[in-house]
Amino acid sequence: MNWMDLSLQDFQDALASNEPTPGGGTAAAVALGQASALTKMVAHLTLGNEKWQDGWASAKNAQSIVDTIYQRAGELAQLDSEAFDSVMGSFRMPKSTEDEKMERRKAIRKNTLLAAEIPYETVLLGMELLSCQEALARSGNANAVSDVGVASLLASAAVKGALFNVEINLQSLPAEMGEEMRLQCPLLRTKCSEVSRGIMHAVHERMSSN
Numbered sequence: 001m002n003w004m005d006l007s008l009q010d011f012q013d014a015l016a017s018n019e020p021t022p023g024g025g026t027a028a029a030v031a032l033g034q035a036s037a038l039t040k041m042v043a044h045l046t047l048g049n050e051k052w053q054d055g056w057a058s059a060k061n062a063q064s065i066v067d068t069i070y071q072r073a074g075e076l077a078q079l080d081s082e083a084f085d086s087v088m089g090s091f092r093m094p095k096s097t098e099d100e101k102m103e104r105r106k107a108i109r110k111n112t113l114l115a116a117e118i119p120y121e122t123v124l125l126g127m128e129l130l131s132c133q134e135a136l137a138r139s140g141n142a143n144a145v146s147d148v149g150v151a152s153l154l155a156s157a158a159v160k161g162a163l164f165n166v167e168i169n170l171q172s173l174p175a176e177m178g179e180e181m182r183l184q185c186p187l188l189r190t191k192c193s194e195v196s197r198g199i200m201h202a203v204h205e206r207m208s209s210n
Contacts, residue, residue: 025080028161033073035154055139116169126159
């Protein structure tokens with residue numbers, strides 16, 4: 001089942017069920033997709049509108065960033081669920097002999113690492129999306145500045161939610177696996193908070209000036 005083919009209600013019902021997937025990683029990727037969609041909307045509402053010509057450059061930059069994320073977020077939502085299912089499948093592998101135990105352990109580690117790498121991509125794309133939103137809030141179509149605010153909140157939730165999924169998977173792996181992700185996760189969480197605050201200030205300032 002591809003989550004992106006479901007209605008919003010059906011996806012929410014699946015998320016609320018007692019099935020292990022979709023879970024938080026999929027929800028984070030979906031939030032990223034929604035954030036990119038709102039950002040894309042504001043860029044469209046800015047470009048070509050003479051009143052907001054000062055924001056055209058910011059809108060074009062946002063549009064160039066969003067185009068890739070908009071599609072990839074849906075793919076990551078699906079991949080996250082599939083990765084978790086693969087981890088669970090690994091735990092069900094036979095373990096009667098030493099060879100079977102070794103193959104099972106290798107499969108668990110391989111699939112768990114993948115289950116960390118997929119949400120890590122959500123994190124990186126979320127940070128990329130956040131990078132263009134402050135400028136869009138400051139100079140884009142002022143009538144849609146609140147939408148930039150909502151987009152940034154969703155992007156921040158996607159980043160921080162995906163970080164949880166990266167870290168919980170890395171915890172069950174040997175320290176030498178996923179070393180770069182282990183190093184970057186705390187830095188990215190701090191950076192996400194800093195960038196998000198800047199966007200929120202920009203949104204509030206723009207709303208106050210109108």
